[in-house]
Amino acid sequence: MLTRTIPRRVLVLTAVALAALPTAALTFPAGAADSAPAAAAASAAPVGFVDLPDSPLPSDHAPHQVTVTYRNPTSTDQTVAPQILIESPDEGPFLDPAQIRLELLETDGRWHTVPLASQTGTLYTGLIPAKIVLHGNHKLTEHYRLTVLAGPAQGTIEPRVAIYA
Template sequence: MSSKNRLRVALVALVVGLTGLATAGPAMAATQPATSVAAGAQQDQAPLIPTAFVDLPTSDLQAHSDRHKIKVTYTNDTAADLTVAPQLLVSSPDAGPFLEPTDVTVQHRTADGCWETVPLGTQTGTLFTDLPTAQRTLHPGETLTEVYRLTVLNSAAKGTVQPRIALYG
């Protein structure tokens, strides 16, 4: 199976999981929005589902202990507000072995300049950062710039790093 096909399978599986078709568990609960009950009526908000992705240039996973910065930039060139979410995908080689979340560390630079560790999900040999927690609203003409730092912890790890932007509705 080619890397692109494996990536597509992983994305379809991710979207299916986020829409609630999978059984609820700790991982599913973390992606579901909170619901509120007021005066006996339940208000449910369906999670946002990406309608498109903007793929940014990929790079090879550099398997040594240096930290590598990855900059994700996207400008809202529409006339309306746009909900977006930056995401990093780290894909395993076609022939394996599949990467594990313990093979790499991904950190995100916060607004105050500190680094915070980003938990990674894994599916079909692809590691990925969470979309729901990364969502931002960009006003017309506004630019999103996020900086990540990736450190390879397993010197035998091989793969590809693909930053991208998820677009919603």
């Protein structure tokens, strides 16, 4: 019998994208019929992802910088969202959000903690709060600082950029 293995990352990301759609559809007030299409477009799932180079999760408990860089290759505006995935080893142990501190360098020059969600051994940053409009032929650069806080942690840091229609 032929079997097929679906990578855990694909399952997690599909579940996250699908979970967002019913919530968005159910949150529109009855009197907001005119604004519903615009709000639905704003919360729609990404149409694709640009995977950036990954790296092993450092285990020395020191802060390490992770930079997400993406250039809009088109001449039109594009809605994008940078995302950091931290993938646990397939055989475990699975990472816990309490083991990792992820911070984003904001425009005010200070580091702000970014919450991490977890599903099936993958820690990830939310897409909706990270959405921005990137003008045609412009470049997005986000600087993150990642620190392993507890225990011997193994895994992979997988930055990427979500692309919206």
